[in-house]
Amino acid sequence: MVSAFLPPVLGQCLSETIIPDVKTTLNLFGMHLRKVSGEWDYPLHAHPQYEFNYVLEGEQLFTVNNRSYIQRAGDLVLLRPGDSHASRSGNGQAFTYFCIHFDIDDKLLISLLSRLNHVLFPSASNIAHKLGPILSKLVDISGSISGDITMSQRMRLQSAVFDLFAQLWEAFSIEADLSSPATYEKIELAHQIRSRLQGLVYQQFKLELPYDSHYGIDDIASELGISASHCYRVFRQVFGISPREFLSEQMLHEAKVLLDDPSLSVSRISGILGYRDIAHFSRQFKRWHGTSPREYRESGQ
Structure with a gap:
């Protein structure tokens, strides 16, 4: 997933490889x-x-x-x-x-x-x-x-x-x-879950899926051949937060990056992020950040 880049027009991209975000300090x-x-x-x-x-x-x-x-x-x-x-x-x-x-x-x-x-x-x-x-x-x-x-x-x-x-x-x-193969396998599994969660955010941008679309963490667990409860447990043990919390952090980060671009309207950003309307996006952003998208943009945070 590449932050703050708009998805290509459908049908124009013949092949691609998506590299998960690297955000390390x-x-x-x-x-x-x-x-x-x-x-x-x-x-x-x-x-x-x-x-x-x-x-x-x-x-x-x-x-x-x-x-x-x-x-x-x-x-x-x-x-x-x-x-x-x-x-x-x-x-x-x-x-x-x-x-x-x-x-x-x-x-x-x-x-x-x-x-x-x-x-x-x-x-x-x-x-x-x-x-x-x-x-x-x-x-x-x-x-x-x-x-x-x-x-x-x-x-x-x-x-x-x-x-x-x-x-x-x-x-x-x-x-x-x-x-200790069990320990190492757990870390690697958590890393695979994390990469797929980042890919899920990108897919929402690329296909403009609704944020609350049916495909999500349970599907990732199924694709990896594990139960949803095991998916949540392993991810939390390695990263200290749940997969859903991580997904919310990723969405908030991408929303902030897009809001920092003054050429994009809040309505357009709402669509890029896959929300069905601007009101839904605004409510979710305020739940995450404590301010509305417009308030965030005006504050210059």
Whole structure:
């Protein structure tokens, strides 16, 4: 589904592939590449972001939630928000490490990270092996930065971090298939439901189906070979909201995007979104947002 694009005229499009929306916010904090002496001793602390810590040379002694880990070259440490941790040299010698603090609003990825129960991933592990080349790329980009970061460098860093997450997902998929296939299958099923819900919103735009048309979540469940109750349960477990709430969020988002286009009348937007009339659209929008479409547009929110 592509936001804020009007559907093509029926009969003109010979083929198409619909890619579900990608709406992810990534924030990177305190990323650094650092070489420290054997006297290095960083005090116990915690922070609200995730952290990847990757040793390039030497040894680091990491203490996480009162448990100690020796981290050697090629080993990766993953810290979750709120983990108390401290670090110092593991052998009294200098060492070099690379660190990323981040947060991300992708609920599927957060669900994945919450299931990685390990803190230390040795260099020989599948996850460290998969992530190593991308971490090395991030190290190279970071090493090229001197002074203020350029737009090009910022984009390259963000691109590499997203690639890091992709490799992490693939590596986790392999481990999940070996250790807990039921858990991994649940996450994948929730992702399929989410993609089809986004497609449902797009289909309403493309065919101008009525918003309350009969095709909906129950049909998606049937197509996936599951019961409607299982569909609701799995989706809520992974994303924290029901499929219907997610669908409402998507419709509200698209309504806001269209309302931000002054060339479109509220009546036209109502039709694009598949409502049978402007009054129905206005009531639904006010139920979601607390204001009418016209009030939203006039407020410039």
